[in-house]
Amino acid sequence: MSKQFTLGKTERLKSRKSIEQIFAVGKKLVTGSFRVLYVLNSDVLTPSLAFGAGVSSKHFKKAVDRNRVKRLMREAWRLQKSDLEEMIRSQKQSMHVFCIYTGKALPDYKEVFEKLTDVISKLVKVCVK
């Protein structure tokens, strides 16, 4: 059994191109102050799941705060993504997810964690369809 709680290079959205693609053709999911964009491809040879996080600099002027939110989001994703990962592997799909925090106040860890639980369960449903 491989490690579950990793978030290495291959599991993050790394290239500018794929992010632009998500913004262009991705589907939208909104839960509370989170906006989630995703692209799902079925019948792929190597199943993969990639994640990216973003915060608008309009709402958070200071770079310190933006880093904090992004770190919280990555952490919450890292700890909860395993269900989604298994699902995708069994269905032989590949999914790119980009998550944007649109709230104006600095969130705490609990809030982010719970919201991302919702997001992941919704994404699992999308995979099943």
Place this chain on the structure above:
RNA sequence: GCUACAAGCCAGGCUAUCGAUCCUGUUAGCUUAGGCAAACAGGGUAGGAAAGUCCGGACAGCAAAGAGCAAUGCACCGGUGAAUAGCCGGGUCCUGCCGCUACUUAGGCAUCGGCAGGAACAGAAAGUGCCACAGAAAAUAACUGCCUGUUCUCUUCUUCGGAAAAGGACCGGUGAGGUUGAAAACGCAGGGUAAGAGCCUACGGCUGGUAAUGGUAACGUUAUUGGCGGGUAAACCUUGCAUGCUGAAAUGCCACGUAUAGUACCCUCGAAGGGCUGCUCGCCCAAGCUCGCCAAAAGCGGGCAGGGUACAGGGUAGGCAGAUUGAUCCCGAUAAGCAAUUAUCGGGACAGAUAAAUGAUAGCCCACGACAGAAUCCGGCUUACCGGCUUGUAGCGUUU
């Protein structure tokens, strides 16, 4: 011990669990033999301001015959440094405080000396502009006032010729007085005069020249001579000096892909066009090859090629270098220097991501944690900031 100021240093800690990135090592794997990538182990991983982008560089690319104008920046001197509007030292001026002398109306107080602070500190005697309120007036001078003269009115005196006083008008002189103001035509005293004025003189202040002298210089001192025409250049301006443009999304290489691609028009012998710094002058670049007709040249025609403008479209955005050890920073010693700083020797430290790591959660402890997140690098400046520690100086208090 407390308080204030200055300089320097630190920027919550520990443990557990789960991660990220970079480096090193080991093991096994794949390979097109360049590498690729996995597991495990060990180690490194935000700042004093990483910020603002206000100065200065390094580095890179493009451009580069020149002159003038414009534009921008700088503006006491010397040193330091790669360089600056930084830093250090000095000079000048201004402000405040203290001391002292001349003077004195006995309150003070010029000059001088000391201490502290400040200065975008070239030019106001090239020109233009501006100077609120108050004030006669903010720079040309006017108004008021003062004074000589002429004339008129009226009064008094009279030796009957005139004389004196007052008031009005005019011509002229004057810049002394005029309640203000941040600032009022160098200050003050004497002379001078019809009244007056640096008009003249003494003392003092400011300032230009000359000479001597000290200093690398700014500048100081002394002598002599001329002047004294308010301020403002962070108003335009003038003078001197300097300055190509762009900015790591720079740039170079590799891979992939494509296309010496397409359409339209124009040009190829004094053309179009392009370049030189924004403009002007002036200058420079540039115009090719080939075939046929023809004895040759000119000329004509064809083809290829090249250049310009416009249109429509296409491709790439992956990797490596740049790029993290450098004009580096810190500590100690020695030497030079008033200092900033420099040299030598010894020791130590220094993240490197690329959609972007340097983290998350829980527990414990305490002074209860501020401002705040690297993005090519470095030197400064400025701004933000909870608190703690060390050293020095000054004051107060306690003990001996």
